[in-house]
Amino acid sequence: GAVVSQHPSWVICKSGTSVKIECRSLDFQATTMFWYRQFPKQSLMLMATSNEGSKATYEQGVEKDKFLINHASLTLSTLTVTSAHPEDSSFYICSARTGGGDQPQHFGDGTRLSIL
Amino acid sequence: QKEVEQNSGPLSVPEGAIASLNCTYSDRGSQSFFWYRQYSGKSPELIMSIYSNGDKEDGRFTAQLNKASQYVSLLIRDSQPSDSATYLCAVRYSGNTPLVFGKGTRLSVIA
Numbered sequence A: 001g002a003v004v005s006q007h008p009s010w011v012i013c014k015s016g017t018s019v020k021i022e023c024r025s026l027d028f029q030a031t032t033m034f035w036y037r038q039f040p041k042q043s044l045m046l047m048a049t050s051n052e053g054s055k056a057t058y059e060q061g062v063e064k065d066k067f068l069i070n071h072a073s074l075t076l077s078t079l080t081v082t083s084a085h086p087e088d089s090s091f092y093i094c095s096a097r098t099g100g101g102d103q104p105q106h107f108g109d110g111t112r113l114s115i116l
Numbered sequence B: 001q002k003e004v005e006q007n008s009g010p011l012s013v014p015e016g017a018i019a020s021l022n023c024t025y026s027d028r029g030s031q032s033f034f035w036y037r038q039y040s041g042k043s044p045e046l047i048m049s050i051y052s053n054g055d056k057e058d059g060r061f062t063a064q065l066n067k068a069s070q071y072v073s074l075l076i077r078d079s080q081p082s083d084s085a086t087y088l089c090a091v092r093y094s095g096n097t098p099l100v101f102g103k104g105t106r107l108s109v110i111a
Helices: none
Strands: A004-007 A010-013 A019-025 A032-038 A045-051 A067-073 A076-081 A090-097 A111-115 B011-014 B019-025 B032-038 B045-050 B054-058 B061-066 B071-076 B085-092 B105-110
Touching: A004 A090, A010 A019, A019 A032, A019 A090, A019 A111, A032 A067, A032 A076, A045 A067, A076 A090, B011 B019, B019 B085, B019 B105, B032 B061, B032 B071, B045 B054, B045 B061, B045 B071, B071 B085
Parallel strands: A010 A111, B011 B105
Antiparallel strands: A004 A019, A019 A076, A032 A045, A032 A090, A067 A076, A090 A111, B019 B071, B032 B045, B032 B085, B054 B061, B061 B071, B085 B105
């Protein structure tokens, strides 16, 4: 149980392109979803937290107009990287949790984004 | 600033030995504690969760929690080369807040 599906797994595109990443909870309702970014050999960096039906809460230093997050249903959240540039190249990982309290976060397989 | 500290390693152990991974956290009011494993180029996968003081065992893994010392550890018995990965300690401080992750300890099990 607790499967999180993330798509696509790999994206290569030109600078200036907008890229949408989908994150789905397959067998549970994700009341809260999290988006992380990880650069090579570095730790996970939380970008934003989203609750279903609410606006996402962004971490300090993360541009909300550049990284658009939508969490319209209990099983789907999307992250759109708008006008991507080479410095946005990274490993983006979504995570989902049902309820709060003691529930763990379950991670998708990640999306490797390369901007040329 | 809530912090989770881990030794970055690498921690090298021979195959069959016990690997001991340690983590400390800054907020005494923390409620939930998790260990994740992350292979290179992959996303984290949950290994164990622990919520109360003491030991919790699951197969070859044992998590230990000491809230008074603000310390949580993970023991891996009979370590295998396939256990070689980065192990992330994660702490939830309260309610609906996101997990705070340590930077991870890289474990290398030598055959």
